Amino acid sequence: MNVLVDIAAAVICFAGTCHNALVGNDTPRGEFTLAPYTIEDPRYGGDLLVFKHDGQAVYAVHRVLDIEGQQRIARIHSPYAKHRVTITAGCVNVTPEVFDALKDCCSTSTIVIK
Numbered sequence: 001m002n003v004l005v006d007i008a009a010a011v012i013c014f015a016g017t018c019h020n021a022l023v024g025n026d027t028p029r030g031e032f033t034l035a036p037y038t039i040e041d042p043r044y045g046g047d048l049l050v051f052k053h054d055g056q057a058v059y060a061v062h063r064v065l066d067i068e069g070q071q072r073i074a075r076i077h078s079p080y081a082k083h084r085v086t087i088t089a090g091c092v093n094v095t096p097e098v099f100d101a102l103k104d105c106c107s108t109s110t111i112v113i114k
Helices: 072-076 096-106
Strands: 003-006 011-014 017-020 030-033 035-038 047-053 058-063 092-094 110-113
Touching: 011 096, 030 047, 047 096, 058 096, 072 092, 092 096
Parallel strands: 003 110, 058 092
Antiparallel strands: 003 011, 011 017, 030 110, 035 047, 047 058
């Protein structure tokens, strides 16, 4: 099953539904394979789905982080895409419920980011 991230609309779509996402100007565009990865930092929920690693940076889909001053939790629930774009350093942030659903169905799927 393919996963689609639409940067302009700030959504992630899979299993027939689309969900709000936080994205950034640095989010790589293209087609990648998701790979499950475990991280010790508890803010990420213990795991993430990596889609690109270039030696300097890791880009992944992960649970939204509550970063002081950025209002990420409020922004991910905004109905306006403009509130959800340009907030991350390249990762795709989703709610914990969306992350769990994505992990359950698509943890090794192709992700297309446009």
